[in-house]
Amino acid sequence: MHRWIDIETPHGPIRGWRAEPAGPSKGAVLVIQEIFGVNPHMRSVADRLADAGFVALAPSLFDPVEHGVELDYSDAGIQRARALVTALGFPRAMDLLNASAEKLQMEGLRVGAVGFCWGGTLAYLCATRLSLPAVCYYGARSVPFLDEHAGAPLMFHFGADDPSIPAADIEQHREKQPQAQVFVYEHTGHAFNRDVDPKVYNAQAAQTAWTRTLDFLETQLR
Template sequence: MGEDIRLKSAAGEIGAYLATPKGAAPNNTPKGGIVVIQEIFGVNHHIKAVTDFFASQGYLALAPRFFDHIKTGIELGYTPDTIAEGRGYVMQPGFTDKAVQDTEAAIQELKTRGARKVGVTGYCWGGTISWLAATRLKPDAVSGYYGGGIHGARTEKPTVPTQLHFGDKDMHIPMTHVNELRKLHPDVQIFDYPADHGFHCDERGSWDAAASKQAMARTLEFFGKHVG
């Protein structure tokens, strides 16, 4: 379903994984676009599968390969060593700003390809980038999952419809942080689930089928309302 394309942003040129819906709307016109933001593991098998899923729902979906700024072909698994490796990449000075610039380019790329409205979703570190897209960019909606860096950017205010998803068993994101976000941003939909960090990834031990299903149902309803 997907193909690799090139994406030019203010941060430089990178690759991206593009998934196209097949006849999901009249004249094959996508009902909208979705930018899918990677975890710290790159645009790996799981992120491609998520991107393909959004395409199966009628969206033109694009996952930028942020790690191409460092080296092409970085796709990591879920071991302690690869977790440390991925964290090392995203913690490099200026890397978050590059990811936000790449996300802006991805939004524009989807519009160029026929998406009238574009949503952004992301997971783990990608959840943080999704939050920054809501506060710094102008997508049409954002649905972010368990972004550990959101609390650090909690004083930034989203300017677009935004929802967030957290696991209440997540040792990386205490519920005190989640509840603080609720108080600071009453207009943001914030959901928590009886699940751990990474609950949406069915390739991780922390995957929670019920939480993942409910969160995605909410995401699809949200995008259906604000994106198409």
Template sequence: MSETVKLKAGDGHEFDAYVARPAGEPIAGLVVVQEIFGVNSHIRSVADSYAKDGFLAVAPALFDRYERGVDLGYQGPDMEKARTFLPHLNMDFAVSDVAVALDYARGESGKKTGIIGYCFGGTVAWLAATRLHPDAAVGYYGGGIGRFASEHSTAPVQLHFGKLDQHIPKEEVDKVQAANPSVEVFWYDAGHAFNADPRPSYDAASAKLARERSLAFLKEHLTT
């Protein structure tokens, strides 16, 4: 079962959040953080998939601060429009809105709550782990993570990257791991956005393995 709810940040900003609920009692809460394409069909499908695994999944519309209802595809004009958001991204706002989503997921599930994010959302997931208090965090190919390498996680973290990703130098990821030795980092024979099945960069084998690792990690830290 899914629905869209309204959430309110500390500064009064109201934003949408897609909520996917499990069939029975939630095993945990999980915030799913978008790419630069908004809470689109792919991100909703990610939330739905984790709801099937028992999580109460919440995908906050972080771009509501710039334009409401952003729901873009991955090619042509949609890709061009998505890129126009990049100069305006404010990570402090993103973390603030994610904090509200974490509180909502905790309250609705009554259980431990984690966060998982992709691309832009992968960096946000890292910042949530260092600045907020999720019970676990998972990030996929967070392109800006190297800028925040000196921050220290307060939660268990697992990160996933593609060896062929031309957007994220391995040296940037190494900085994060050097400053946070407990962080789990996995590399795949794939490029950027290997988990996004609508995109040409999708790699089924890598996506499957990363999903299995993410699910096991989240269950380990959120249900025990």
């Protein structure tokens, strides 16, 4: 079953896209959006996780600022998205993710996180601040937080040709989080998992990263 649900948070109710497996679950995964909201692509990621056996929940993080935001990948969409990210801020975003994780934990589910772009950094903070095992896809804003202690296992996916995450930044992830799994995909740029956007999608890198992600989640949420 795939549907919108309501999530109570310290900043008021927000929506979340919840996808459930057909059979018994392997655990639960927070799907943390790119800057474009819980749009069709993010919902499809949650649906794929449900197909793989997980309960997936994608909280609509912009709801406290503007309800129901779903943006495209145009220049105008990017500008609006960046303004929403600034207006929300990291502290409120983490409050929303904590409330979402607690909702799943109250159901007796072990919870992990998978995030993309801005959400990749938020997924990293789920490991350091909420002690959730986390998979971080091309989180370009994580460097200022890399001295935080991770209370749960971490996996990072980066494109070698991502201009927003240069090689020196990737190396800082390795140095400051040496226990984490760090994967770099050659001839691959930013947002390589975004299969609805042919400008950035890299099928080979996306499939390899997805297989690694599912293996990680199955191990950590077992």
